[in-house]
Amino acid sequence: MHDKLKLYGKAFDSRLLVGTALYPSPAIMRESIAASGSEIITLSLRRQSPGQQQGKMIWDYIRKSGCQLLPNTAGCKTPKEVIALAEMSREIFGTDWLKLEVIGDDYNLQPDPFGLIEAARELVKRGFKVLPYCTDDLVVCRKLLDVGCEVLMPWGSPIGTGRGLMNKYNLQTLRERLPDTPLIIDAGIGAPSQACEAMEMGFDAVLLNTAIARAQNPVLMAESFRQAVASGRAARNAGLMLKRQTASPSTPTLDMPFWQQTVSSGEGL
Amino acid sequence: MQLLVNGEHVHFEEGKTLAGLLRQLGYSGETFAVALNGDFVPRTTYEKTSLTAGDNLDIVAPVVGG
Numbered sequence: 001m002h003d004k005l006k007l008y009g010k011a012f013d014s015r016l017l018v019g020t021a022l023y024p025s026p027a028i029m030r031e032s033i034a035a036s037g038s039e040i041i042t043l044s045l046r047r048q049s050p051g052q053q054q055g056k057m058i059w060d061y062i063r064k065s066g067c068q069l070l071p072n073t074a075g076c077k078t079p080k081e082v083i084a085l086a087e088m089s090r091e092i093f094g095t096d097w098l099k100l101e102v103i104g105d106d107y108n109l110q111p112d113p114f115g116l117i118e119a120a121r122e123l124v125k126r127g128f129k130v131l132p133y134c135t136d137d138l139v140v141c142r143k144l145l146d147v148g149c150e151v152l153m154p155w156g157s158p159i160g161t162g163r164g165l166m167n168k169y170n171l172q173t174l175r176e177r178l179p180d181t182p183l184i185i186d187a188g189i190g191a192p193s194q195a196c197e198a199m200e201m202g203f204d205a206v207l208l209n210t211a212i213a214r215a216q217n218p219v220l221m222a223e224s225f226r227q228a229v230a231s232g233r234a235a236r237n238a239g240l241m242l243k244r245q246t247a248s249p250s251t252p253t254l255d256m257p258f259w260q261q262t263v264s265s266g267e268g269l
Numbered sequence: 270m271q272l273l274v275n276g277e278h279v280h281f282e283e284g285k286t287l288a289g290l291l292r293q294l295g296y297s298g299e300t301f302a303v304a305l306n307g308d309f310v311p312r313t314t315y316e317k318t319s320l321t322a323g324d325n326l327d328i329v330a331p332v333v334g335g
Contacts (some may be wrong), residue, residue: 019333019334020334020335021333021335023333029333043331044333044334045302045329045331045332045335046329046332047275047276047327047328047329048275048328050294050296051295056288056330058332059300059330059331062331072335082302084307084308085304087302087305087309087311087329088329089302091309091311092299092330093331159335205302210335212285265290
């Protein structure tokens with residue numbers, strides 16, 4: 001069955017995108033990414049002195065992985081910072097793809113919708129393929145589409161919280177109102193069941209990092225997320241039954257033994 | 270003259286270019302990128318980018334990220 005994830009003209013078999021941060025070791029990161037089956041991985045840029053080699057090792061692995069790179073602008077608070085970091089990312093990583101983050105609040109790392117739209121507009125003009133990390137606000141999402149984003153990445157809940165899909169009403173609204181837009185749940189997913197639920201709701205993919213990297217066994221957790229995302233997608237394609245208020249027996253009631261029609265013994269017969 | 274490189278003071282000879290600074294600091298290869306006073310500087314322009322006292326440079330390299 002051909003059920004590819006299509007983003008910016010590229011097709012992917014996997015619907016799980018993973019981050020590269022917070023793993024106990026680079027070796028476990030590599031094994032986990034492989035177990036996740038992911039074909040799109042996020043990474044970032046930070047200040048570095050010439051003597052530091054840590055970044056080079058990770059970059060060498062990531063370059064050989066064959067995955068689509070998705071550099072982020074994590075930590076940026078203004079469109080100006082975003083534009084500079086995006087250009088630096090494009091030069092180093094050789095890709096136009098960008099996970100756009102403009103943080104509006106340090107406490108819950110909530111995206112700044114105004115900065116997000118302004119930055120997205122400029123990045124699209126500069127030829128970037130922008131995947132914005134955004135809130136689940138329908139109007140903000142529409143405006144991001146208006147400025148040229150082809151993919152949206154609404155949060156499930158704040159980054160690193162593991163609280164899953166916080167506002168299902170808003171997320172369901174996004175799915176229903178933007179039926180043709182690839183929507184990726186990004187951030188807040190803590191358990192495979194939550195990722196599965198997002199896929200059952202009809203989201204196109206899930207992006208996560210902490211839930212795998214901080215598991216006691218990240219490789220096994222990556223495999224579990226791989227199965228959960230695939231399972232949720234299959235369920236969505238299969239079509240879920242409608243919920244009902246009252247019970248409805250699944251076993252046939254016809255020809256049930258021990259059943260006798262009640263005979264009325266009332267007078268007058 | 271004094272420059273700020275990744276938040277730290279660096280002494281650098283006046284009148285020289287960004288390419289000279291990068292050589293002095295030991296940056297080589299293509300695994301880094303530069304911003305000057307908050308604006309991206311393409312690699313192809315290092316040789317002709319002159320620096321002035323007080324310039325603020327950010328030199329970044331790949332790291333893990335989510």
